[in-house]
Amino acid sequence: MDDAKILDRKFEAIGWGLLLIWWGLRWSLLSGLPEGSGLIVTGLLFLGIAALKSMNGLHNNGSTKFIGVLAL
DSSP, X not given: OOHHHHHHHHHHHHHHHHHHHHHHHHHTTTTTSOXXXXXXXHHHHHHHHHHHHHHTXXXXXXXXXXXXXXXX
């Protein structure tokens, strides 16, 4: 596997890990946060991963950006 593919998979794994941690915290410990805060952070995570991929010259599919914008 080349370095770009390895880096892409690392970004994907980090993104999914952060998203699952956020959802777990949001539903259990941070349930007192205002409505919509879960979607805002979810959108920012998706857009952040898309930005990291773009900054490193990796292929970025449109679905990540679309879901990020939709969540915001």
